[in-house]
Amino acid sequence: MKNHKCKECGKSRPLSDFNGGIHSRCRICDRDRKRKWRAANQAMYALMTSCHGQARRAVERGEIRRPKACERCGQNHRRLLMHHERYTRPTDVTWLDDKCHARRHMESKARRRMPIAATN
Numbered sequence: 001m002k003n004h005k006c007k008e009c010g011k012s013r014p015l016s017d018f019n020g021g022i023h024s025r026c027r028i029c030d031r032d033r034k035r036k037w038r039a040a041n042q043a044m045y046a047l048m049t050s051c052h053g054q055a056r057r058a059v060e061r062g063e064i065r066r067p068k069a070c071e072r073c074g075q076n077h078r079r080l081l082m083h084h085e086r087y088t089r090p091t092d093v094t095w096l097d098d099k100c101h102a103r104r105h106m107e108s109k110a111r112r113r114m115p116i117a118a119t120n
C-alpha cells in the first residue's frame, strides 16, 4: 500500500486514510476539521441536519423521487446522496454520487464555507 503525506499534519499515512484518495488531508485531520467547523457553526449545522431530515421524510412519503443516475455525471450508482444547494429549501434536492458530491462542495467552497458533509 502506497503512503501519502497529509498536508495538514504532515504525517505519512496509507492511501486508505484519505477519503477516496482525492483529498490531500487525511481522514483524522478531516474529522478534526469537521468537528471544529461544527462547533463554530452550530446554527448552520442544525439547519443542515433538519434540512436533510425533511428531505429524507419527503423521499419516504414519495414526494421526492430517487433517480438511478447521478445528476451530474449521469452514471448509475447504487448509492446517491441528497445534496442541497440551499439548506432553506429542504425538498430542493440534487442527487449525486460520492465523488460528484465532494466535487460539488469543493466548487462551492469559495461561496459557502462548508465541510464536505457525509449526507447533505
Ligand SMILES: [Zn+2]
Pocket (backbone or CB within 6 Å): 006, 007, 008, 009, 010, 011, 025, 026, 027, 028, 029, 030
Ligand atoms: Zn493529517
Ligand SMILES: [Zn+2]
Pocket (backbone or CB within 6 Å): 070, 071, 072, 073, 074, 075, 096, 097, 099, 100, 101
Ligand atoms: Zn456523479
Ligand SMILES: [Zn+2]
Pocket (backbone or CB within 6 Å): 082, 083, 084, 101, 104, 105, 117, 119, 120
Ligand atoms: Zn451537498
